[in-house]
Amino acid sequence: MAKSVVRLWAPCAFTFLFVPAASAADKPIIDTGDTAWLLIATALVLMMNIPGLSLFYAGMVRKKNVLATAVQAFSVAALVTVLWFAFGYSLAYTDGGALNGVLGSLGRAFGAGLGGSTHALARTVPENVFLMYQGTFAIITPAIIAGAFAERMKFSGMMWFMGLWLIFVYVPVTHWVWGGGFLGQAGVLDFAGGLVVHLNAGIAGLVCALVVGKRQGYGHEYMAPHDLVLTLVGTSLLWVGWFGFNAGSALASGELAGYAMLNTHISASVAALVWMAIEWTSRGKPSVLGILSGAVAGLGTITPAAGFVEPWAAMVIGLFAGTVCYWASVVLKLRLGYDDSLDVFGVHGVGGIMGTILTGVFATRSINDVFKGQAVGLVDGHAGQVLTQLYGVLAIGAFSAIVTWILLKIVDVMIGLRVTRDEETEGLDTVLHGERVQ
Numbered sequence: 001m002a003k004s005v006v007r008l009w010a011p012c013a014f015t016f017l018f019v020p021a022a023s024a025a026d027k028p029i030i031d032t033g034d035t036a037w038l039l040i041a042t043a044l045v046l047m048m049n050i051p052g053l054s055l056f057y058a059g060m061v062r063k064k065n066v067l068a069t070a071v072q073a074f075s076v077a078a079l080v081t082v083l084w085f086a087f088g089y090s091l092a093y094t095d096g097g098a099l100n101g102v103l104g105s106l107g108r109a110f111g112a113g114l115g116g117s118t119h120a121l122a123r124t125v126p127e128n129v130f131l132m133y134q135g136t137f138a139i140i141t142p143a144i145i146a147g148a149f150a151e152r153m154k155f156s157g158m159m160w161f162m163g164l165w166l167i168f169v170y171v172p173v174t175h176w177v178w179g180g181g182f183l184g185q186a187g188v189l190d191f192a193g194g195l196v197v198h199l200n201a202g203i204a205g206l207v208c209a210l211v212v213g214k215r216q217g218y219g220h221e222y223m224a225p226h227d228l229v230l231t232l233v234g235t236s237l238l239w240v241g242w243f244g245f246n247a248g249s250a251l252a253s254g255e256l257a258g259y260a261m262l263n264t265h266i267s268a269s270v271a272a273l274v275w276m277a278i279e280w281t282s283r284g285k286p287s288v289l290g291i292l293s294g295a296v297a298g299l300g301t302i303t304p305a306a307g308f309v310e311p312w313a314a315m316v317i318g319l320f321a322g323t324v325c326y327w328a329s330v331v332l333k334l335r336l337g338y339d340d341s342l343d344v345f346g347v348h349g350v351g352g353i354m355g356t357i358l359t360g361v362f363a364t365r366s367i368n369d370v371f372k373g374q375a376v377g378l379v380d381g382h383a384g385q386v387l388t389q390l391y392g393v394l395a396i397g398a399f400s401a402i403v404t405w406i407l408l409k410i411v412d413v414m415i416g417l418r419v420t421r422d423e424e425t426e427g428l429d430t431v432l433h434g435e436r437v438q
Contacts, residue, residue: 031124037253044244045136056234064427092174122251147342148205188392192249194304202349204404214339246306260306267318271298274322297325300351305359313362360389
């Protein structure tokens with residue numbers, strides 16, 4: 001995830017995250033430059049969460065569901081913020097003692113002990129800034145899932161599911177990878193969220209699409225996007241905000257952040273061009289939605305590798321993103337017949353899986369000198385990292401799928417997940433919120 005994450009969790013480096021207290025000479029000193037950069041990165045990621053994702057999703061649904069879709073990301077941001085501050089951050093990023101392999105403690109619940117402190121992963125930044133920054137990751141992950149069941153889930157069911165999913169899926173997975181848990185200890189690499197965010201949300205989205213079921217008329221009725229200008233603006237905000245997502249995960253303003261930003265931009269650009277070229281060749285015209293989808297696929301796929309690979313590898317990863325995510329979103333979805341409304345699994349899930357495995361291929365010591373000469377990925381002669389990355393994919397994929405299914409069933413029994421057929425036909429804007437786009 002970050003320079004300090006690499007230092008602590010490089011393969012064969014440390015067994016445990018938390019070490020005995022440092023001497024006075026080693027006491028971390030707050031760096032104003034690093035702090036300023038993380039504050040900016042936090043704002044950029046929050047921009048992704050609320051205006052970016054809201055507009056991106058709202059433009060792709062039908063007019064009768066625009067408001068209901070847009071407000072989901074906004075509402076999830078408010079809900080997750082409260083839960084994250086109350087206990088989510090603490091359970092994800094503190095030492096859980098005997099349970100540290102799977103979960104943290106409540107030592108930082110409701111902000112206890114934040115004043116004047118830093119975190120082991122960001123020793124030059126105040127911990128309150130680190131908490132806020134990681135909170136933006138917690139917000140966007142469940143919000144991404146909403147695209148898979150767009151236009152058919154109850155607002156009440158959505159809110160209950162999102163809150164429960166944050167607590168029982170996102171928080172443990174975050175601890176496993178970034179908070180000192182068993183996957184981080186095993187050497188699994190995830191610079192900025194290929195596993196924690198994109199694979200996690202993508203798998204959950206697929207399960208949601210299967211459990212909630214298809215939209216009425218899916219495959220028979222015309223369900224074209226209402227306003228692709230909204231989606232274009234939303235994608236633009238996502239692209240810019242992603243620099244906070246990936247480059248911010250260096251947790252410092254330095255060369256590593258620069259590499260992460262450069263790699264992110266390269267991958268998105270290549271993937272957008274590749275998706276465009278495939279459509280142009282196969283359909284005769286490059287669609288606006290295809291170009292935008294390609295860019296997002298490139299952004300998501302480079303996320304786990306952003307700070308671990310060189311720019312030439314980012315180009316290769318972007319090529320894979322544009323090609324494989326197109327196949328998953330267009331060909332695979334059609335063959336299997338599931339209704340993932342806004343291609344959450346095809347773009348985020350497949351992109352997260354592929355990016356995580358490719359991290360094991362292309363991770364190199366030339367950027368991250370903290371590896372101290374140790375070979376990292378396949379290109380450096382360490383083929384075992386690919387298997388380590390695959391271990392992370394399987395562990396989180398299986399956990400996310402199983403727990404998501406259980407939570408959906410619980411919410412369905414308690415209050416119901418889906419609106420009625422008549423309500424779906426009328427549109428969620430009017431039925432759920434009593435408002436509509438004129």
